Amino acid sequence: MPTTLKIDFVSDVSCPWCIIGLNALEQAADRLKGEVALDLHFQPFELNPQMAPEGQDIGEHLQEKYGATPEQSQKNREAIAARGAALGFTFSMDKRSRIYNTFDAHRLLHWAEEKGVQPALKKALFKAYFTDGQDPSNHEVLVRVAGEVGLDVAEARALLTSDRYAEEVREREQFYLQNGIHSVPAIIINERHLIQGGQPVEVFEQALRQIAAQGLCYIFNSI
Numbered sequence: 001m002p003t004t005l006k007i008d009f010v011s012d013v014s015c016p017w018c019i020i021g022l023n024a025l026e027q028a029a030d031r032l033k034g035e036v037a038l039d040l041h042f043q044p045f046e047l048n049p050q051m052a053p054e055g056q057d058i059g060e061h062l063q064e065k066y067g068a069t070p071e072q073s074q075k076n077r078e079a080i081a082a083r084g085a086a087l088g089f090t091f092s093m094d095k096r097s098r099i100y101n102t103f104d105a106h107r108l109l110h111w112a113e114e115k116g117v118q119p120a121l122k123k124a125l126f127k128a129y130f131t132d133g134q135d136p137s138n139h140e141v142l143v144r145v146a147g148e149v150g151l152d153v154a155e156a157r158a159l160l161t162s163d164r165y166a167e168e169v170r171e172r173e174q175f176y177l178q179n180g181i182h183s184v185p186a187i188i189i190n191e192r193h194l195i196q197g198g199q200p201v202e203v204f205e206q207a208l209r210q211i212a213a214q215g216l217c218y219i220f221n222s223i
Helices: 016-031 058-066 070-086 103-115 118-131 139-148 153-160 166-178 201-214
Strands: 003-011 036-044 186-189 193-196
Touching (some): 016 036, 016 118, 036 166, 036 201, 103 166
């Protein structure tokens, strides 16, 4: 029987390195099929919790937040697209021009965990934003994506127009911030071991195998 590892995947749906990290983690687990199984839980993190409802131009945002020049931003986008392609994910950089608030997406993901479709919704939200260039703060987008993964669209719409799960999401966000998680993705294994960032498949494979076999504490790029 494979060893089941609990994975708390702390991430944001507007973080490109999070989908890179997720695909690499899952490909590592595929390589270890029969040895390791993942019990995957997505935990909320907002890169831009104060983002206005209308969002912000990506170039303007990156310049303000990181001091990135247009040339640096372009090189970074190209590197991200190449990493994504190598892992089977398409980044359509020409379709994505703005950064948005993602709090409501996290509320929807919290509900999706209760319904047993959280991983499917997470991946669908990544695709909606990074591949299709859609707004992950827009309720119509969120309702449609929820329906695509089998969630009840009427309940999804009712959830989004209420404050349901707002307190729970904020509590989880604060929990990880208070425990030193200030950048994502942060992959916490069995509530003890941390792998941070969009690591290569081989890094995840080595860590999963050794943690499963020996219970070793692997910490990559810890903060």
